[in-house]
Amino acid sequence: MQLLETIQIKDGKFQHIAYHNQRFNASRKALFHVDTAVKLEDIIQIPADYLTGTVRCRVLYEENIQEITFAPYIFKDIRHLQVVDVPTIDYSHKYANRQVFTDLLQQYPDADEVIIVQNGLITDCTIACLAFYDGTEWFVPATPLLKGTRRQQLLDKGLVKERIIKTTDLSTFQKVCLINTFRDLDLSVAVNL
Incomplete structure (x- = not known):
């Protein structure tokens, strides 16, 4: 493995x-x-x-x-996200075999990325953790597939807060930012919801 x-x-x-x-x-x-x-x-x-x-x-x-x-490093511009329910993905460690994510993206060719939902709760997308902006504060899901390094860094600095985010909560946010080792918390590249 x-x-x-x-x-x-x-x-x-x-x-x-x-x-x-x-x-x-x-x-x-x-x-x-x-x-x-x-x-x-x-x-x-x-x-x-x-x-x-x-x-x-x-x-x-x-x-x-x-x-x-x-x-x-080549930055991938992401503008269109698709929310998808995928109850069976386990990515608690950063496994090298990412075929499950490749297969998932191929199912949604019109989307640049997918927001993965498990049991009604927002987790991550295939290449990054997620941070949601409500117009005042940033929040990261308390239920990520992988606790990413950038996510942890932002939590440690107090720049984001962790909370349960349900699919029904998405309408309360203005933007979502994909965060990973190459993608920082940045409103200029955040996607409108």
């Missing part, structure tokens, strides 16, 4: 690496019973070609790191 950690590198510097280290080590401990903590920044060597700009670093691992790859 291969896992994945996707890390943003900006101009040769790891972004929010402490959050990635925490998830990496917690997943190794939970799934593979590995107690030895690792600092990814001590292991990952950034190639010279990737020392400028925004870079996507992918770390594939099980008990140990199996592969590290680098690629320029």
Whole structure:
């Protein structure tokens, strides 16, 4: 069961690496019973070609790191979201096999992304956690599929609040922002609801 950690590198510097280290080590401990903590920044060597700009670093691992790859990051503009009920997805760890998300997106070709609902509760989309804006405050669902690193960072900074968000609550929000290691809380790229 291969896992994945996707890390943003900006101009040769790891972004929010402490959050990635925490998830990496917690997943190794939970799934593979590995107690030895690792600092990814001590292991990952950034190639010279990737020392400028925004870079996507992918770390594939099980008990140990199996592969590290680098690629320029390309921002995907998302404007149309489809709310879908998917009761069976379990993504409590960041698994490398994301076929379930690929298959889900293919079912909704007119949507740029889908908002995944389980038991009437908002969770995530396929590439990011979600933050909802009511005109005053930002809220993240208390029921995410994956507790993402950016989500946790925003909670720790007090920039978002966690709450149960039902599908029936969506009309109380003005915008939704997709948040992940590359996508910060930003009204300029938030999607109108």
